Amino acid sequence: xxxxxxxxxxxxxxxxxxGGAHVAREGWVLKGYPDPVHGAKVPxxxxxxxxxxxLGRVYTEAECVQMSLIAKVKHAAPIASCIEHExxxxxxxxxxxxxxxxxxxxxxxxxxxxxxxxxxQMRAGDYQAACDAILLYYRAGSLDCRTDRRCRGLWLRxxxxxxxxxxxLQ
Numbered sequence: 001x002x003x004x005x006x007x008x009x010x011x012x013x014x015x016x017x018x019g020g021a022h023v024a025r026e027g028w029v030l031k032g033y034p035d036p037v038h039g040a041k042v043p044x045x046x047x048x049x050x051x052x053x054x055l056g057r058v059y060t061e062a063e064c065v066q067m068s069l070i071a072k073v074k075h076a077a078p079i080a081s082c083i084e085h086e087x088x089x090x091x092x093x094x095x096x097x098x099x100x101x102x103x104x105x106x107x108x109x110x111x112x113x114x115x116x117x118x119x120x121q122m123r124a125g126d127y128q129a130a131c132d133a134i135l136l137y138y139r140a141g142s143l144d145c146r147t148d149r150r151c152r153g154l155w156l157r158x159x160x161x162x163x164x165x166x167x168x169l170q
Contacts, residue, residue, distance in 0.1 A: 006080040013092040014076055018069055028064055032057045036151065037141035048101065075100040081107065082119035090168035091127055094134070094161055102137055131165035134158055 028046055032055045035042035043055040046064035049071050059067070076096045083092075095118060105112015113119055121130035138146050138155050145151040145158075 001084060001086070003080070006083045007077075009083060009087065009089065009092055010076050010080060010096070012089045013096050014069075014073060016089055016093045017072055017096065028061065030059050030061070030064060032059070037143075072096065072100050075104055075113075078104045079113055079119065081114065082122040084123045085125045087122070087127060088168050091131070091165060094165040094168060095122065095130065098134060098137070098161065127169050128166065131162055131169065134162045134165060 030045065032043045032045045032053045034040040034055065035044045035050070040055055042050050043053040044050050045053045045057075045059050045067070047068050049064070049067045051071060051074075052067070076099065079096060079099050082095070095113075098118060099113035102116070103112045105114045105116075107114050109115055117133035117136060118130045121127070121133055135158055137158055138144060140151040140154050143151045145153075145155040
């Protein structure tokens with residue numbers, strides 16, 4: 001697949017995300033707060049945005065929309081290396097949202113989307129397996145969010161993302 005086609009798919013996925021399906025999925029928090037896992041060293045706001053967030057600052061909804069979309073664009077471009085075949089745009093939007101949520105990582109490094117089962121399955125063209133791999137991300141730090149009430153929302157979001165991803169393939 002050509003680099004131009006990969007970027008066209010990514011832009012289509014970002015357009016789909018901007019339509020509202022991926023904005024505010026985690027709920028808006030309009031005030032900078034300490035990350036639940038990393039604490040005050042990672043100020044977070046809006047729908048999980050961390051870049052440029054100031055702890056305690058109050059953001060408008062418009063600022064959150066803008067910050068969220070900018071963050072998702074930054075996380076989308078690097079995942080072009082995971083694209084080898086044509087794929088449904090809605091599927092790619094789900095994978096892009098996961099890259100935003102877990103981080104992109106560095107190729108050949110440890111952690112992040114680029115080193116994930118999701119990326120490997122996308123390259124192989126096994127999109128259902130890439131959707132299923134979303135369920136591997138059930139931890140928040142050392143917490144198992146399948147059973148720990150403190151982060152249960154993360155597990156519920158993973159189950160919803162898995163469902164949407166699978167539906168995108170039908």
